[in-house]
Amino acid sequence: MSFSEKLRRAFGNLLAPRQTPVDKNEESAEMLLRKSQAAFNERNYEAAFLFLKNAAEMDNAMAQFILGLFYETGIGTKRNPVESEKWYRKSAEQDNFLGQYHLGIFYYQGCVVGKDLAEAVKWFRKSADQGYAEAQCELGLCYQNGEGVSQDKVMAVELFRKSADQGYAKAQCKLGLCYQNGEGVGQDKVMAVDWFRKAAEQGYDKAQFYLANCCFNGTGVEQNFAEAVKWLRKAAEQGYVKAQCELGICYMRGWGGQTGPRRSGKMAPQSRGTGQSSCAMRARYLL
Secondary structure (H helix, E strand, O other), X not given: OOHHHHHHHHHHHHHOOOOOOOOHHHHHHHHHHHHHHHHHHOOOHHHHHHHHHHHHHOOOHHHHHHHHHHHHHOOOOOOOHHHHHHHHHHHHHOOOHHHHHHHHHHHHHOOOOXXXXXXXXXXXXXXXXXXXXXXXXXXXXXXXXOOOOOOOHHHHHHHHHHHHOOOOHHHHHHHHHHHXXXXXXXXXXXXXXXXXXXXXXXXXXXXXXXXXXXHHHOOOOOOOHHHHHHHHHHHHHOOOHHHHHHHHHHHHHOOOOOOOOOOOOOOOOEOOOOOOEOHHHHHHHHO
């Protein structure tokens, strides 16, 4: 998710109806947040930053999170990862799910704070427990890879599914791979294609590449070279290198029509574990 999209989501939360009355101080902070949003929409980023900083200093958790984003990206102020971490932490400690997620990312990457996977898992879990799809997906990856927590591929699938059901494309793609490879769930290549397609239709380049290979090989879906080329092209146009390579081979061989290439009944070689065609192996096979 881009910085602008995260800001729109964060600012959008300000418009949700309040369930409890607020004190005068918090009401003033929300007013500053709205002014910050208006300034941001007018591309007056310096003013947006100043309004945010004042609101954050009033202990408003959402303002603290957004201020962390401003510091992290250098919008309206000089980029400062140390300040970004400070404000993410203040927001996270007030149980803001966005602050928790971003603090978890800092621990996972070792940005400012020392790399600490167990601490990353702690903050991802806090955010995921509040239903945040991105945190659910990252926590799922930690379980899948045994990072900061004991490896549990069944739990990984459960978390990917929670995230995917909310429409998060990365999680949909990860869930598709789990079904394709039978990791943490029974192997089901038709279901894998369904999840790849959901993510691909949202523009997720990796899912477009995986879907293309399924179409190319007839894995979980009827073999269709034109459809494969269509999805390869979409991924390639986003700069996905593997897709660019395979699309180049398709162009070179004149593939993409309904009849497809003649390969003496053989399928293209597949890379181990993923069930996806390997660009390098395919080139060696064809040339």
